[in-house]
Amino acid sequence: MADEPSLTRWSFQFGRKKAPEETDAAANGETARVVYNGNSSTVASNGSVNVKNKPELAIYEQYRSQDNGSSTHYNGVSSAGFDEKPQKNLLPAFESAEMRTLAESLSRDIIWGNPDVKWESIKGLENAKQLLKEAVVMPIKYPKYFTGLLSPWKGILLFGPPGTGKTMLAKAVATECKTTFFNISASSVVSKWRGDSEKLVKVLFELARHHAPSTIFLDEIDAIISQRGEGRSEHEASRRLKTELLIQMDGLTQADELVFVLAATNLPWELDAAMLRRFEKWILVPLPEPEARRAMFEELLPLPPEEKLPCDLLVERTEGYSGSDIRLVCKEAAMQPLRRLIAVLEEKQEAVPEDELPKVGPIRREDIEMALKNTRPSAHLHAHRYEKTRGILLFIWKLKEVIEIMENMKDKVDEWEDKVDEWNDTWQDKNEDGRNG
Structure with missing residues (x-):
């Protein structure tokens, strides 16, 4: 496995952070070497460090700030120095060094920063936003109510045409829900080494349980767990x-920890049926409605006061456009005045200093018309297929409910059959005792 710079390289050993070791020369005010995991960097007597690359320098500075008494937060855990044990270990205890190495690799996919995507910044998709709040936000805010039959959802599948906001919803979850967010793609859990892929999946869910409440976002899940079968x-x-992922998803329904799996795909018909069954909610993220398209244009197209945005025309002309397509239309419209300005600047013989460059002119109505002519929707031809898939998924869901009811009825029938057999045996015993008496 590649030796990439990370917080774990500065030695998380058995869940505790360990300071880089310094040689005796550093204590004497001389140039010394900081040793970590077999590698070294030069440290001068004034405390500065000569590291070969910037990522390693940034990591070293994080630890220096902790050693000086400042606090650095990871997942809500504050550490005031090297020797102080964190309130919650960044990595759980693993039996083998191999599993711990895999955990360190996966820990790089935890989003510690803030993606800065608010629910309000996502136009439309009210149903999807409400369900995600019920699955992630409300159980943490009101844990008293989410017990028994009302236990939180453990898995939600977002599907729909590309560019409709599935990843934006995931970023909003990472921003608003205050949970540890694992941003997982196929490259995170697929390894070229035999047996490592399923181990990575197992370690991923162990990390998620350790950092609970947590959210695992599986982007483009069809690349990980497509259909199995003959041919x-x-x-x-x-x-x-795939088998390990299915087993871990099953384990979530029986665990008490708040671990939520959010998956996104553009190809729901490619997913394995067993995986579909493990998602409790399937949410179609459709192409934006007229109201959502209007809100997007009003936000993305700043026009001067004398120019009125032709919202009705834009909404009518962008039927079948995704949110990503609408952003491209707005970008193309904004490029028109910049192209006019650059054409004027290029005609001049002398170069204009950067601080003397004129401002870009405002967007005009004809710029929007030109942008609409030059942009085409990317997913409208397949929109009906997602609606059809939604109907099939709903049918499968209802069929699953019917099967569960029938299984419960079968259990009741078996129970009554056992009781009838018991009564018959008792009756026969009494009759035999009466004849013998």
């Missing part, structure tokens, strides 16, 4: 990876 060329390692 498909599938490697054994891929089958093992």
